[in-house]
Amino acid sequence: MVSQFLLNGQWNEAMVRRYVPPLLVPRILSTQIHYQTGVQDIAIWQPNESGIFSCSSAWDLIRQKKDKIIFYSHIWHKQVPFKVSFFLWRTLRNKIPTNDKICSFGVEPASCVCCMSPGLDSSEHIFITAKYGGKKSSTVRVQHMILRDTLQLLKNPALSEFNWAELITAVTRCKQELKISVIKWEKPPKDILNTDGSALNNPGKIGGGGILRDCQGNLVYAFTIPLGIGTNNQAETQAAAHGIYWCVQHG
Structure with missing residues (x-):
């Protein structure tokens, strides 16, 4: 106070x-x-x-506010679905990923591949997972992320002599499957400690947390702690060490 x-x-x-x-x-x-x-x-x-x-x-x-554009008030309207408004807004700002737009980055659309896995034979598959069970996987989003990563690879001088033709040949043999898997937490036969750690940068500010449950799934102990400056691996390790130390101290 x-x-x-x-x-x-x-x-x-x-x-x-x-x-x-x-x-x-x-x-x-x-x-x-x-x-x-x-x-x-x-x-x-x-x-x-x-x-x-x-x-x-x-x-x-x-922030510095810009002058309002009257036309945008017709696009961002409560009676217009958000995804429609967003699509129109991107169109007016020339942000739609058309072939012409992709070419402006110096890459031909035909060279955009849908996976990055050299060495796969025709019997092996690439799985694009959907994070939430009821939602469909966005193939367009996956292609965009792969194109972005490919562009970063092409800019790497160390890969200037890489045989991209062999890579694309291997990629064309891949197949795409959509698969949804249910992942859930199950009660362990005895007490279990789950911990995690993270870093804002690597290295940077780090922190960790954890939760201890008994065999019935009841909460025994939970914690979250700042760990100073370090790497993501240090955060993971120190968070686990803190939880284990607490368990030892309390029998």
Whole structure:
């Protein structure tokens, strides 16, 4: 609470400097506070006349608004389905992946292949999985991602002498199948600990978490912890180590 940073009605500078980022300290110390005992602190969002924070008022601070285009008001309309509006918007901005658009990237549409697996024979298949059971896999999206990755490979000097003709020949022998698999968590015969870790960059800020359940599926312990700076592998390992250490300490 703000009152915890006041001393005899004035800012407790030592405490402010202890908890507040240095760049904000002068602004806080220059702010006059009229302290009233027994009255709760209220946060005032100055960019908004009402004093209440809103996402729109925050956006107004950090982005530069462009002039409204009247024609777009007919496209982005509540009576028009979103996917229709989005398609029209992409069309007007020349963002539709037509053959001409693909050619502008320096790649002929005919050279866009639908998988990247050299060495497969005709009996082997490529599986494109659908993440959610009731939804269909988007072949167009898969092709786009593969084209993007292929373009990145072509720009790699180390692959300038790669035999792409053999790769395309192998790819033409591949088949595509759509398969939906149900993946679910099952109760283990005894207590089980699941952990995970992640990194914002590699290396970068890392963190981890985990959950421990008994053989009946009941929650025993759950945690989430910051792990400082490191790699994604360090995050995974330290998260597992934290969970295992807790289990050992509690028998």
